[in-house]
Amino acid sequence: MDEIIDFESLKLHTAAGYIRASNRCFTCKAKRQHCDYKYPVCSNCAKNNTDCMAWAKGSKSPIPRSIACYLEKRVAQLELEAHRLRTELNPEHLDDKENIAANLSSKPFSGVCNSEKDDIGDESFGFLYFRSSNLPAPFDCTLHSSDRGNIRTFMARNPMVDIYSIPSKIADIILQNYLDIHLPQYPIVSSEYVRELKSSVFEKRNTCGPYEKAVMGIILAMSTATLSYKGEKGALASSGALFSYFLSQILQVEWSDKLKKLQILLLVAHYAFSNPYAADSCYAMKEALRISVEMGLHKELDFDHISPLIMQTRRRLFMVCMNMARHVFSVNKRMFPIPSELISFQLPEAVDDHYITDSGIDLSGPPTKAAAIHFYRFRLYETEIYDVLWGHKSIKCGLKEWVQKMSNNLDSWLSEANHFSTINQLKYRAICHASGHVRLYSRSPRKQWRNREDALLLMESVIKCLDEYLVNASTGWLAYLMAGVFHVEELTVCLLDIMWNESNWIFDHYSQAYISTQVIQCIGLLQQFSLRWPDIEKSKMVSYLSNLHLKITSQLEHGFVIDPHIISQLNFLIFPQVSTGYGLDSLPEDTVDLDHNFIQMQQWNDNFTSSLSIL
Incomplete structure (x- = not known):
């Protein structure tokens, strides 16, 4: 792919302050025409159907109107190219496990869900996860991609703090808040892992890598956001600083483990629920769903061939993924893309992770995952309400009777959820x-x-x-x-x-x-x-x-x-x-979001692509 601007020119113009390039069009400047400075395309270039590049002082060549937007788009193009190279079918090895991603993009979604293969390919972690989440549809279409929050603007607003500068007693309070409040509702990682991670990061600093530090950073950021008894503004500032630390670490990770990437994606989406300016929950959940299906988490495996610990981990992760994905699709008024008949997983046991081992499950332990399981039941109601009223899903009774039934279900759910108030959950x-x-x-x-x-x-x-x-x-x-x-x-x-x-x-x-x-x-x-x-x-x-x-x-x-x-x-x-x-009233001329093109270019089947087109 030919580059629009070479590396040396990019360094020169960025150092000179041309993050948003000169307003004046290079073509208008060269032809000495009047330029109306419209962004991203001036009227003269739009009329002649030509690329609108920018003029910069001291440069004989045109540069992008916005270097920041150009780089974001270029990253997306490179990720697509890398994806194509990884998934390109090899006629001599059609049955190799490396080709599961190609099967995922070339077959209908139902075919993917019925696949018996597991994926072992590498994955990258792009910058597009760290654009701000989308707004409600009527207003999201007014935002150009250059106006959205991104990793650069977020870190500028939230200077990074080193987690090792946090006093140990304060870190203990923050982690305990996460274990007591957040983890039981979104058990993305196990409680045992969080305790081991604390020891690895804070007590054995030399033995942990950027992945462990990144997980600790985002856990602390999520927990700190709700410790607002000394002031919401201070809590959010601390949370943002910790998330900036997470960003500095996660971009150093070399991904080869899909399970780890899935957990990070869910943690990012969970944080985006709290701070949508920091990350794109829709993009993260789209990728989390895809990885979950590639790993076969949607299917219940033969219990005789897998240990209870692995089985419960699979169930726990997919339950959380479905919980969050159903919520994202529902609030955005989109159909959930995976047909329910293709999902055969069972809910995990509510017992605490400490009581689950490779040898078996001790059901006498405390039910620390009960809140998450109860929360998941609400997400099922949330999805059904949208599918029936907005997706015209068929029902076996009249609409009035169905509405009354769903109202009763919601009332019953709330009555049971009230029991969790005694432990500050839900x-x-x-x-x-x-x-x-x-x-x-x-x-x-x-x-x-x-x-x-x-x-x-x-x-x-x-x-x-x-x-x-x-x-x-x-x-x-x-x-x-x-x-x-x-x-x-x-x-x-x-x-x-x-x-x-x-x-x-x-x-x-x-x-x-x-x-x-x-x-x-x-x-x-x-x-x-x-x-x-x-x-x-x-x-x-x-x-x-x-x-x-x-x-x-x-x-x-x-x-x-x-x-x-x-x-x-x-x-x-x-x-x-x-x-x-x-x-x-003020709809911009260019309302095409980069993520829309990115998703469409994935060449997923019609059902999945149409469900994600707004996200």
Whole structure:
């Protein structure tokens, strides 16, 4: 592949400050034409359908308009080329295990899931994992890839701290918080491994490599983010500094073990749930799913041919992977890509890892994985709600009966989840319960219009969910910011939808001022969230929702008049995957995200690719 800019020129221009290159187009400069400085393509180049390169002082050759974006794209191209070289079929060795990745990309997804092969190929860890996560679909499309957070901007905002500078007593407190709160809900690594890792990293410094240091760094970062009793701002700053340390170590790791890479991907996605500006949860979970399938974790193996310890490890990892992946696909309103009939794994035993050995399982041990198993059951409900209401999945009863059944399931789940409050786990349970009901009663492709009973139940669920977020935000304990942004944006849209489409009767039950106050509180939360996730501000999410709210209240105060523009805006927010004729007021010309192209170029089957196209 020919390089656009050679290494020496790249060093020269980067040192001179041309991270974002000269605004002036090289062609316009050479032809002495007027340039309108549009990014990424000026009008003259767009008209002539030519590449728009930049002019830089002292250079006789054009350089990319944005060196940072060019390098990110080049890394993606090189990763694709490396992937192609690794997976290119060799006619003489079609049955070799090295070709499982090629089989993965060339066969339908069902064929991959039925494969009996295991993959042993090497894997790389690219920079694309450390771009910020995507926003809700209507606003994510307004962000150009150059506006998103990335590893450079994150580390600039969060200077790295050396974990060896942390006092041992403080490190013990942070690790114990992870073992008590985080690990039981997302058992990505075993509790025994965390204790061994602590000894290896802090007591035997010379024996551990960058992988061990990276795992310790991200565990400390995840735990520190929720130790906010001395102030949320300080906790998040410490967490960001520790994640920067993780980044400095993970980029030094040479990957040859898929199990280790899967665990790191899940840890990265887990941290992205808390700090979506730091990493791309969607991209990480896409890769985690693929590696899980390559390793055959989705299939239950013959117990006689595998030890209990290995079997329980496989089950535990795939349960966590499915838990997180189902959540990512659900909040993004996408179908889960793996058909349920192809998944035959069983849930792991709830007993603590210390009681699981190669020789057997002692079921008398404490059930430390009970919270994770219970959490996974909610993710199954979350997926089913989306698949039925948005994916038109067939059901064996009427829609009304199914909605009531799912509502009862959510109520039962919350009742059982309340037992975990005594050990400070599943604090997110009330939000999960309320957000599930919001999805049940809000408008969806399967029920475009709701009855009054559903609208009142929706209002009740929205208020409950909003109250939980207001309490969490005021106490500085918003553990999962990514879900918070998706949920609160959805609450805002539901309230605006009710204000407008149910205005002929809803104000008999809730005053217009009350609903308007709820909308303002939602928008205030999003504004508060933007301090932790700058992409929110760049997408103009807050200003767009505020303007729509003002427009609706103004119309209602001056007498309701059917406004097709408001209707189309609401439909666009509720059904972002469907073209409504109206988009955001300031939609950029270039809304193609690098990850979209990257995923499409993977040449996965139609079902999997379409499910990931938005992520």
